[in-house]
Amino acid sequence: MNKYIALVGTNTKQSTNRQLLQFMKRHFDQKAAIEIIEVSGLPMFNKPADREVPQRAKDIAKKIDASDGVIIATPEYDHAVPAVLMNALEWLSYGIHPFLDKPVMIIGASFGALGTSRAQAHLRQMLDSPELGARIMPSSEYLVGNVLSAFDDQGNLTDKEKIDQLDALFTDFEKFVKISKELWHTTDVNRVAIKKLDHEDFG
């Protein structure tokens, strides 16, 4: 059974993205072990000269390192990823690189009908940067719009079509994780390139 780390891309207490991840954790518990992790509580990234990364970021990095893949649920603020998630990704690419070659699946829930499409594209762009270097599952946008009516009292998705879509996507993701293990030919060069970036005072 594969182990996945699921990042909640927001710090708000009432988050439908957290709810969506909790649903996935229960729904797929026969297939996979999903651990949900909060990204809030990290200090604002200020590129400290001593390159000291907060312990909490190191802990998250360790868990990602030990996982088979990462699922990120992002809301959309101002047509983009929330600052709190961007901040976590900055710490998680400053001298440490847990995302390098890590398979990532992006999902998102929103109140409106559009369901975080712009934030997901933004997140893809970030994860694709050399400092993060994740392997993002292609053609796999999963959006849940109008979330206020999407879950029942138990926090389960109500729309059968949405559940079927999620099932199919997750099956594909598991396959993608497997295939990704064979995409190792660039790993060494990427590691060298990223070490070079680390030695320069980028930004």
Added chain:
Amino acid sequence: MKLVGIAGTVEDKSYNRTLLEFIANHFSNVVDIDILSIDDLPMFDQDNDITNSGAIQYLNRKISNADGVIIATPEHNHTITAALKSALEWLSFNVHPFSGKPVMIVGASYYQQGSSRAQLNLRQILEAPGVNAIVFPGNEFLLANVKEAFDENGNLKDEKTVSFLSSTLQKFLKFVKVINMMNDKTGDDGEAENEDLTASGKIETTIEGVDMTADDWVEKAAEKVNAVDGNTYVKLDRGILTVDQLNYFLNSMPIELTYADSNNQFIYYNRMADAKKMLAPRTPGQAGDPLANVHPKRAVHGVKAVIHALRTGKTDLVSMPVPGNGPDRFVVHYYKAMHNADGDYVGINEFVADLIPTIKWYLAQTGQKLVADPNAKVDASTGASSNDADSKTDADTGASEDVDTPEATNDGGDVDATSGASEN
């Protein structure tokens, strides 16, 4: 023209800040640029709204008052920094200072790419409905290989780069003018009309259950809240007075004071004289009235605009000379926004003064006299000027229409545009 510059980073040392400082210094003869810091802002958290904190209110006021904004952004992970994004989230949550504001994006980076992806991303964020900025199209200014770009004095070394920057900035200044002209034509943010002059709302200090319009509102309201009077001590910032002493003090002020709270209720004036002898007459029965009751209908639009400008931080002070008092008087109504320690708007301090005695005394003391300036463009007799207020606020107040009307030229009472209690 007045711009603000924001460096999109909280790093101690930033080439983007250096770039902004260079722009501010090098072009100081064409434009005034005030550089703002986002260092003190915590991470955006919608569960813990700190919109009213000094740090956010400061940025809100500065940006609102500026004609335009320049943002210098670094690029981290193909996008802008979390610190800049967080600041923009605060400034698009419960306040919206970027709305309708012309913004130019520049960026410096260590590599060839400049900060192209971050700039594109920032553009998209600024154009989101909550931010609603008007981003200067085209004219991307990317400063690549920034480590080599500046000399030891923080000046850009390459002349071609400076001249490109200069032409970009000149175009932006034109853009700012055009956009602001457009904004003026469509009025302000359109929210001024939502000011409720009937004071039907309620704030923490509103005294409920007493008829605001009653002549004895002061007595009844005082009874209701057990207001202290006489020789009871009141602790103030900074000192202690009895209520009697407070009254002696306020009633002997050389200015007429009026307090209108943030619920648009007229709750106090310093009764220094009978209404007939006041520059802006108020009568004892008016204390407690909603602002709607103490203004003529035709002044309502102007009153709302002034309150809204003060409430939203567009300006801190609106000054209106009131003509028609003869050559021996120059009466000015000042409307000053009041804020609590958190920077929240709490109401208006209106003070009215006749400046002529001060001017005469000054002339006598220094042996000078007033001579008309043949080149002056100011037409003092038409009123409605505002010193701290930007020209937009000035235009929106509409107060000049009011003061030009003949019935306004007797004692200034009914031109009282904001918090006054004129008898009409």
